[in-house]
Amino acid sequence: MNISKRKQGILAIICTIAMIVTSITVYNPREVKAGQSDAASYDYSTTAWLGDGAGGGKYNNKYKLAPLRGVSNIANIQKPPFATADGIYMALATDDVKKVTVNGTETSEYDMQGAGMLLHLAAMTEKYNDILIYNSKGEAFAELYGLYADGTDSGTVEPVEKPAAPADLKVSFNEEEKTCTISFGEVEGITTYNFYVGGEKIGTVPENKTFNISDLNVEEGKEYIFGVTSVNAKNVESNKATTKATTPVFSAPSAPTQIYANINPAQTDYTVGVVQAVTGAKGYRFYINGEFAKEIAKDQVITIAEMEEKYGLKRGEDNTFGISAFNDKGESARTEIKVSVPAGETFENGKELIPNDRKSYSGKVGEIVGGNPYDVQNVIKKIKFEQNKWYVVKFSATCDVNKKIQVRVQEDITWHNEAGGHYNVALNAGESTDVIIKFKANKSTDEGMLNFCMGYVENTVSEEANMNISNISLIGYNDEPQIENMSEIKVDGNSVAYVSNVTAACITNYSNKNGYGYFNAVDKKAYYTGEDKAIPVSDKGLDLKSIALNVTMTPGASIRLAAPTGLRFQTTVESGNDIAVDDILDLKTGTVTTGTLITTRRLYEANDNTLTRDSDYKFLDIENDGWFNDGTKTTTGKFCGSIVRIKDGNYDREFIAVGYATINYSNGDPKTVYAEVTVNNAKSIQYVANKVKASEKFSGYTAEQKNIIEKYIANRKEILE
Numbered sequence: 001m002n003i004s005k006r007k008q009g010i011l012a013i014i015c016t017i018a019m020i021v022t023s024i025t026v027y028n029p030r031e032v033k034a035g036q037s038d039a040a041s042y043d044y045s046t047t048a049w050l051g052d053g054a055g056g057g058k059y060n061n062k063y064k065l066a067p068l069r070g071v072s073n074i075a076n077i078q079k080p081p082f083a084t085a086d087g088i089y090m091a092l093a094t095d096d097v098k099k100v101t102v103n104g105t106e107t108s109e110y111d112m113q114g115a116g117m118l119l120h121l122a123a124m125t126e127k128y129n130d131i132l133i134y135n136s137k138g139e140a141f142a143e144l145y146g147l148y149a150d151g152t153d154s155g156t157v158e159p160v161e162k163p164a165a166p167a168d169l170k171v172s173f174n175e176e177e178k179t180c181t182i183s184f185g186e187v188e189g190i191t192t193y194n195f196y197v198g199g200e201k202i203g204t205v206p207e208n209k210t211f212n213i214s215d216l217n218v219e220e221g222k223e224y225i226f227g228v229t230s231v232n233a234k235n236v237e238s239n240k241a242t243t244k245a246t247t248p249v250f251s252a253p254s255a256p257t258q259i260y261a262n263i264n265p266a267q268t269d270y271t272v273g274v275v276q277a278v279t280g281a282k283g284y285r286f287y288i289n290g291e292f293a294k295e296i297a298k299d300q301v302i303t304i305a306e307m308e309e310k311y312g313l314k315r316g317e318d319n320t321f322g323i324s325a326f327n328d329k330g331e332s333a334r335t336e337i338k339v340s341v342p343a344g345e346t347f348e349n350g351k352e353l354i355p356n357d358r359k360s361y362s363g364k365v366g367e368i369v370g371g372n373p374y375d376v377q378n379v380i381k382k383i384k385f386e387q388n389k390w391y392v393v394k395f396s397a398t399c400d401v402n403k404k405i406q407v408r409v410q411e412d413i414t415w416h417n418e419a420g421g422h423y424n425v426a427l428n429a430g431e432s433t434d435v436i437i438k439f440k441a442n443k444s445t446d447e448g449m450l451n452f453c454m455g456y457v458e459n460t461v462s463e464e465a466n467m468n469i470s471n472i473s474l475i476g477y478n479d480e481p482q483i484e485n486m487s488e489i490k491v492d493g494n495s496v497a498y499v500s501n502v503t504a505a506c507i508t509n510y511s512n513k514n515g516y517g518y519f520n521a522v523d524k525k526a527y528y529t530g531e532d533k534a535i536p537v538s539d540k541g542l543d544l545k546s547i548a549l550n551v552t553m554t555p556g557a558s559i560r561l562a563a564p565t566g567l568r569f570q571t572t573v574e575s576g577n578d579i580a581v582d583d584i585l586d587l588k589t590g591t592v593t594t595g596t597l598i599t600t601r602r603l604y605e606a607n608d609n610t611l612t613r614d615s616d617y618k619f620l621d622i623e624n625d626g627w628f629n630d631g632t633k634t635t636t637g638k639f640c641g642s643i644v645r646i647k648d649g650n651y652d653r654e655f656i657a658v659g660y661a662t663i664n665y666s667n668g669d670p671k672t673v674y675a676e677v678t679v680n681n682a683k684s685i686q687y688v689a690n691k692v693k694a695s696e697k698f699s700g701y702t703a704e705q706k707n708i709i710e711k712y713i714a715n716r717k718e719i720l721e
Contacts, residue, residue, distance in 0.1 A: 040127075042128075042145045046066070048064070050065065050076050063077065067142075069141075071091065074088060074090045085200075086121050087111070091115055097135065099133075102131050109123035162237070166230055169228055169243045173247065178212065179213060180211045197217065197224050224244070225244055226243055249280055252329050253279065253281045256274040259322075268444040282326055282327040284323050285326060285331065288319060289320050303387060304341065314341065315341055315342070320338060321339050361467070367463055367464050368403075368454075371456040374408075380449065387443050390438065390479065391409075394436050394471065394473040395452075397467070398467075401463045402429050404427070404460045404503075405452060407425065407450075407453070409423075409439060410451065411447075425501060437500075438498040450472075488541040490543050492577075503537060507535065508529065510544075512529055517547055517665060521583065528665055534667060548575075549573060549576060549661050551659050552676075553569065555680075555681060556681065556688070559708070564644040566685070567646065568641070569659070571639055571675060573659070574635060575636070592661050592664065593624075598657045600653060600654065600655055601682035603618060609679065611658045612674060652687075654687075657681070686712055690713055
């Protein structure tokens with residue numbers, strides 16, 4: 001990357017500051033290590049013996065569990081419906097539990113549901129137990145100590161020496177034979193092994209290690225914990241070796257026992273489904289009058305319009321709804337009910353939907369200095385919209401001062417058409433403005449609205465005004481009406497509305513995908529969508545494409561041989577969504593700015609392996625001012641950032657770089673996308689120089705270039721321009 005003389009000087013100063021940092025104090029929390037020594041030294045007199053929640057008392061005075069952190073409550077020993085074995089229930093955050101260890105060894109002896117975990121008694125493999133619960137980041141966020149006293153309340157009994165547990169337990173199924181075969185590493189001197197499924201003992205393991213699945217007391221298609229223990233000559237059983245496996249599905253599921261169909265108050269939708277989920281079902285199939293309609297979830301909302309148009313539903317008559325369950329082995333019989341479907345009103349093509357007494361509005365609007373668009377409004381309610389029909393709104397507006405108003409075309413009070421239904425119109429004092437909005441309804445409703453909002457629009461202050469809105473019209477059409485001189489509004493290639501004399505739109509029904517908003521191919525700018533995020537509409541309309549930037553770093557680094565020399569890192573930016581780099585990443589528009597952050601590996605690791613533009617430690621922020629592939633109309637751009645004038649004696653110091661792309665929104669705060677890097681990408685200029693010298697290309701270097709490489713390898717005095 002080419003850097004100006006002024007930038008080079010600034011970078012040299014920053015680099016010098018970075019190099020004089022000699023030490024940083026970093027706080028490292030205690031590294032948790034599992035071990036029985038800590039658990040054994042814990043004062044168990046502060047904890048209570050756990051009892052048998054079932055009331056049988058067989059577990060009384062055998063177990064104690066002491067929460068050290070991350071656990072808010074511990075219950076007595078129990079086996080709730082979701083559990084596969086007896087255990088101790090504890091309350092903790094289960095959303096991100098990825099691993100449980102006991103005395104440093106990972107275990108699967110636990111069940112989770114809701115806000116709690118049931119730790120199986122079988123997990124407590126020793127007299128004293130250190131239990132750690134880890135999240136997806138590898139952090140142990142919960143820790144407990146457990147005491148298994150083997151039936152006494154003193155905690156002083158010496159545990160019976162147990163044989164070793166079998167190793168490398170595996171479970172396989174033969175669907176044709178309907179058998180379950182286990183394999184494991186046998187324990188020396190052991191001839192008897194017990195087999196468990198879901199915490200229940202099935203029996204001793206036969207010589208062929210094979211069981212009939214029908215003898216396992218399991219359901220098809222359900223996951224279970226399988227376990228094996230070794231038993232010695234003294235009839236002492238080892239800890240349990242466990243693994244999880246899902247039983248195969250051998251047959252089609254049974255038919256749903258009961259189904260339902262409920263119509264919504266507006267009589268536009270049915271919610272259909274099964275009252276109780278069918279065991280082993282992969283999904284459900286919905287039938288109308290004996291004909292397959294579609295696959296559905298356990299509970300599914302389907303519009304009457306869809307059922308009528310696609311699947312032959314008969315309005316005003318009794319229809320038969322049926323639902324079957326299916327899986328990979330087949331489909332069940334159908335369970336059916338009779339449903340009396342109400343008759344629908346016939347759509348009248350070209351019908352005016354605005355009552356005559358609401359075709360105009362006149363009123364005085366006070367001075368507007370803040371608030372919301374709907375603080376002053378004229379609402380026309382109870383408009384009937386029908387799904388997939390076209391509608392055209394027309395009106396004329398005049399005002400005696402310059403003012404902005406917002407027109408909301410809402411299919412009901414909580415739902416807008418896909419373009420958001422919010423269109424801003426700029427009125428010039430004393431001039432009449434004719435507005436047209438054409439759209440296709442997304443749903444059927446009797447609660448539609450047309451709302452003229454005259455409050456605080458686009459944060460624009462306005463004086464007291466006399467407002468007049470006339471010739472208000474809303475007409476529905478079967479087919480799209482052709483109207484000239486309208487601007488199209490598109491979102492990700494979908495036409496969602498056409499407008500005339502609309503100056504801005506607020507897109508409320510399209511979310512900001514990936515959190516990155518949208519790029520308008522018309523004006524080459526980035527925008528957020530939302531209730532208060534106005535996007536200017538030109539006579540060429542809007543062509544919004546969701547932004548999907550991806551920033552990556554080329555592994556390793558290279559040496560910048562041009563003066564001033566240094567260590568160079570390369571970043572690649574993919575624009576995504578078929579948006580050309582020359583459009584969204586054009587350096588002239590500044591819609592997206594890119595650059596490279598560089599710091600030392602030591603500082604990077606001392607700050608939790610995180611480097612952003614907001615980091616509060618020493619780093620370089622080098623803005624990109626040129627691409628390798630200008631004008632190629634690709635969707636990928638590459639640039640470099642270099643740290644130069646590295647001080648002599650620091651050629652073996654490792655540096656790391658993070659490339660970034662900052663999206664500068666025209667209607668919101670900027671957002672930065674960073675490349676994901678690891679410390680493996682940290683390199684010193686001496687290391688890279690050695691790699692260069694060892695490469696075949698080195699022989700083609702000039703004498704001057706070879707001298708630069710040799711000096712970096714020798715770590716001699718600084719290389720100047």
